[in-house]
Amino acid sequence: xxxxxxxxxxxxxxxxxxxNFVQLCNAVTGLNxxxxxxxxxxxxxxxxxxxxxxxxxxxxxxxxxxxxHQSTRNFNMPIxxxxxxxxxxxxxxxxxxxxxxxxxxxxxxKFFVFYNGNEPCPEKSVMKLSDAFSMAADVKLTVDVYNVKxxxxxxxLRECRPIHDYSYFINAIEVNRRAxxxxxxxxxxxxxxxxxxxxxxxxxxxxxxxxxxxxNLVWNEEDAHRSYYAQGMEDGIEKGIEQGKAKTKLExxxxxxxxxxxxxxxxxxxxxTKEEIMKISAELK
Numbered sequence: 479x480x481x482x483x484x485x486x487x488x489x490x491x492x493x494x495x496x497x498n499f500v501q502l503c504n505a506v507t508g509l510n511x512x513x514x515x516x517x518x519x520x521x522x523x524x525x526x527x528x529x530x531x532x533x534x535x536x537x538x539x540x541x542x543x544x545x546x547h548q549s550t551r552n553f554n555m556p557i558x559x560x561x562x563x564x565x566x567x568x569x570x571x572x573x574x575x576x577x578x579x580x581x582x583x584x585x586x587x588k589f590f591v592f593y594n595g596n597e598p599c600p601e602k603s604v605m606k607l608s609d610a611f612s613m614a615a616d617v618k619l620t621v622d623v624y625n626v627k628x629x630x631x632x633x634x635l636r637e638c639r640p641i642h643d644y645s646y647f648i649n650a651i652e653v654n655r656r657a658x659x660x661x662x663x664x665x666x667x668x669x670x671x672x673x674x675x676x677x678x679x680x681x682x683x684x685x686x687x688x689x690x691x692x693x694n695l696v697w698n699e700e701d702a703h704r705s706y707y708a709q710g711m712e713d714g715i716e717k718g719i720e721q722g723k724a725k726t727k728l729e730x731x732x733x734x735x736x737x738x739x740x741x742x743x744x745x746x747x748x749x750x751t752k753e754e755i756m757k758i759s760a761e762l763k
Contacts, residue, residue, distance in 0.1 A: 556607035657733035
């Protein structure tokens with residue numbers, strides 16, 4: 479079954495842009511970097527199950543900064559970050575230097591996870607490598623975890639425009655999907671809404687179809703079938719299918735109205751007229 483990793487893929491694409499990475503980096507580290515000071519060094523091919531970390535940059539010769547995105551919680555992130563860090567250190571330190579007397583100066587690492595899933599998660603928390611040890615040990619590695627599920631009250635979303643816009647866009651897709659749209663319609667509607675509302679506008683305008691293709695990779699017929707069955711459709715019976723589709727469209731309109739979606743987007747998503755939608759709106763009051 480196709481993995482639903484569209485949040486992760488979009489995060490990797492959006493924050494691989496140095497200007498976006500730097501704004502988020504400065505917000506969570508307190509540094510004052512510029513885009514000219516960072517160089518991408520994302521780790522490739524080190525884990526079979528997860529062949530690359532999401533985004534990492536070098537800040538001059540003094541800092542490695544790792545960003546990882548999660549749609550589901552994973553408390554093994556400290557050891558994964560340790561793998562990434564080891565690969566980068568090995569790439570910059572010649573083997574013969576570790577046997578010499580003079581101390582090697584290494585870039586200091588900073589690790590961050592940005593969680594955007596449906597499980598409860600604090601606004602900010604910390605993962606520690608030491609929590610995995612069976613007894614006290616001298617190795618210390620911590621990962622700062624930020625919940626970036628869209629919430630107007632979260633400090634990081636207020637302080638950093640790129641992560642706010644990313645979170646808002648993902649939330650727009652999720653709202654549309656809860657309105658019983660398939661992923662295709664949910665994405666198209668969310669993309670246009672965000673462009674109109676100056677959310678990731680330049681990114682989405684320049685890469686509209688790239689973003690759509692990126693997100694569309696996770697769409698599959700199984701999702702569609704589950705959606706229809708959930709509405710009580712009888713598989714293979716044409717009448718039941720048509721009744722189910724009509725019921726699904728009605729629920730979509732109701733859910734979009736309850737989510738305060740602008741009228742023009744409801745019309746685009748459903749094909750209903752403004753008068754038909756206003757009638758349903760009146761019934762909800």
